[in-house]
Amino acid sequence: MRRAIVRVLVVVAVLVTALTVATVVGNDFRLTTAEVSIPGPQGTLAGVVAQPDEGGARGLVVMIHGDGPVEATQDGLYMPWFEAAADAGFATLSWSKPGVGGSQGSWLEQSMADRAAEVGAVLDWARTQPDLPAGPVVLWAASQGGWVFPRVVADRPEVSAVVAVGTAVDWRRQGRFHLLAGLADRDADAAQTARAVAESDRVLALLERAAPYDEYARETHDPMPADRWGFVLRNFRADATPELRAVAERGVRVHLMVGSRDRNVDVAETERVYRAALGDLLSVATFDAPHSLARPVVEDVAAVGVLTAVVRPRALLAPGVLDDYREWLRDVG
Incomplete structure (x- = not known):
């Protein structure tokens, strides 16, 4: 009996050790992060800057979240995106929505115009920071961010390009x-x-x-x-179509990344409307993935999602997503 208990304890110890090692290795991202405080329209925003490990970033990605109370790193789920950008020579700037984490204010009191003004305030702050690169600025906009980024592009000449992830066109x-x-x-x-x-x-x-x-x-x-x-x-009257014309007038490239299993957004409509407005400025990448661009099994089976997030967070996203993002950023001049 005692030997059986010992064997069980040894197996448990081995499994715990393996899980610990896998977690450390799986979360050893090729970047450095720093917390920052950013003055926003509703008060201070709690942000994070992710930089390439070896420094020398040539450009800046600015994250525009989707709906809901999103924290700056989306509780760590953004880290693979940050790493892919770092591999391409880009720093990434993200912040918790107003009222989330250490950010002041309330995101539920915002219109899409308010959200765009918030991004503008972040860009103003970024220009004053000597540790942030002065090169191209890329907006990364997810889901609801599709009603925000066109307004920002129309008003901010420093924006060079946009990555749109599962964005919608018309709210209704x-x-x-x-x-x-x-x-x-x-x-x-x-x-x-x-x-x-x-x-x-x-x-x-x-x-x-x-x-x-x-x-x-x-x-x-x-x-x-x-x-x-x-x-x-x-916000229910939000429609990105008019502002997309302003994006086209500025000649800003947009890379649309969508999941073929998206049940939140009609991505076929998004591509059609974007194509009509942007023409050759638009590139599209489609993945076997749901709205979040995660692997389908990660969203379908909660236990798999939790385990993957802990042990191998890079594998949360569908095959090809991070490679596509990295390579597209490398082409941004």
Whole structure:
């Protein structure tokens, strides 16, 4: 009995040691990071700068997050993106959204114009920092960031290029696409789909007439919180199409990275609208991935996602994503 217990303890010790070694090796990124404080429109923003290990970055990537309370590194999930940029000779600047982590303010009180003004404030700060490169500036914009980056490009001549990751075009069409895709994933029948679409139409009508939260909550089966309702009221008319024309007028290149399994955004529509507005300024890379560009199994099986994030975070993203990003940045002059 005692020998059996000893054998079990030895096996456990070996597994723990292997996991520890794998975690250390898997998280040994080729970069250095530093925390920074950035003055923003709502107060101080808590940020992070990731630099190539050997220094000498030739350009700067500025991260524009998607929806939700995103922290500067997205709790470490951005680290592979930071590393790929560092390999291409770029530093990366990211910050926690207002009200997240150490950042002051509230992201739920922002419009897309407010978010663009925030990026502008960050760019102003970056120009005063001697440790940041003075070369090309690339905006990295994910999902909801698709309604932010065109405004920034239109106003900021220092922006050289954009990487757009799963970005949408029209808020209302994106919402309907997401609803129908979710219903299809749940194998909803015709009656369930009809009820969900009818409620979505009621909510849109309430938004169109700026209904107060109390009225919305009474007429909705599963209402969102009041602060989220205010956020949606400020932004539901967002449409990137007009600002994309300004991007084209400036001649700024846009690299669109999308997942063929995206159920949040109609990426086919995004590519079509971007192509019409940008023409040859647009390049597109499509991956076998969902909205986040993660490996499908990472999103489908929670345990796999958690284990991968701990042991081998670079493998969270679908094959080819980081290589494509790295090589595209290398071509930015």
